[in-house]
Amino acid sequence: MTHYRLYYAPGACSLATHIVLEEIRRAGLADYASTRLVLPSGDQKKPEFLAINPRGHVPVLSYRLEGVEGVLTENLAILKFLLQQHPEARLLPSAPADEARAWEWLSWLATDVHSFAFMMVFYPARFAESLAAQAEVEAKGRALLTQHWVDLESRLPAEGFALGAFSAVDAMLIVFYRWAKRYGFTPQSHYPRWAALSERTLARESVQAVFNDERINLTDALPPRPTHLFQIGVTP
Ligand SMILES: N[C@@H](CCC(=O)N[C@@H](CS)C(=O)NCC(=O)O)C(=O)O
Numbered sequence: 001m002t003h004y005r006l007y008y009a010p011g012a013c014s015l016a017t018h019i020v021l022e023e024i025r026r027a028g029l030a031d032y033a034s035t036r037l038v039l040p041s042g043d044q045k046k047p048e049f050l051a052i053n054p055r056g057h058v059p060v061l062s063y064r065l066e067g068v069e070g071v072l073t074e075n076l077a078i079l080k081f082l083l084q085q086h087p088e089a090r091l092l093p094s095a096p097a098d099e100a101r102a103w104e105w106l107s108w109l110a111t112d113v114h115s116f117a118f119m120m121v122f123y124p125a126r127f128a129e130s131l132a133a134q135a136e137v138e139a140k141g142r143a144l145l146t147q148h149w150v151d152l153e154s155r156l157p158a159e160g161f162a163l164g165a166f167s168a169v170d171a172m173l174i175v176f177y178r179w180a181k182r183y184g185f186t187p188q189s190h191y192p193r194w195a196a197l198s199e200r201t202l203a204r205e206s207v208q209a210v211f212n213d214e215r216i217n218l219t220d221a222l223p224p225r226p227t228h229l230f231q232i233g234v235t236p
Contacts, residue, residue, distance in 0.1 A: 007060040014059035019171035
């Protein structure tokens with residue numbers, strides 16, 4: 001049986017990979033261990049982690065496959081690898097057009113939502129020097145995210161999961177629902193389909209197990225923002 005190790009930070013984008021791994025484990029298809037990193041403590045910049053991922057990001061997946069050891073970074077690449085290795089977990093639709101739709105969601109969430117808009121809110125100091133300019137960057141990021149939430153809500157079904165059956169898309173969506181709540185977008189009041197979908201996702205045993213393991217919930221408080229934002233990330 002394949003064995004994986006996931007390097008994650010509580011509530012970070014690695015949460016999606018963690019849920020996918022837990023679903024795979026519960027389906028009896030593979031086992032995994034995990035290593036926890038605390039981003040506000042700077043664990044991701046410590047030499048022992050940089051030796052594994054010089055970019056200093058989670059998630060990282062290490063694995064042993066047919067006797068060969070490997071390390072993979074980048075959320076989408078890790079998800080693609082896991083979903084391809086374990087199609088029996090049924091975490092992606094099988095019809096090509098439906099599978100492409102899943103990747104449309106995952107790609108949009110990882111790029112437009114995470115790497116673009118949320119980064120402006122998390123790390124405005126990466127985009128501008130003065131405090132006034134940083135405040136503007138953050139405000140623009142928030143406006144972009146609001147547009148994204150309206151778009152997202154309009155694409156979600158009234159029942160079931162994003163693509164009908166539970167899939168990796170729902171594992172990714174719950175990450176951003178939690179971030180949206182923590183950053184004051186009150187998605188529970190404004191986006192009823194997204195809120196109901198998130199409740200259904202949270203009700204899954206795999207998701208509850210991962211939330212317990214990461215020691216997170218949907219209402220935990222935001223940590224204080226570190227002063228040196230560029231070097232040390234906040235926990236989203
Ligand atoms: N492009 C990367 C981005 C990963 C990423 O930004 N991870 C964040 C957590 S959500 C991180 O590790 N931040 C630590 C830091 O920037 O110091 C991916 O998609 O995996």
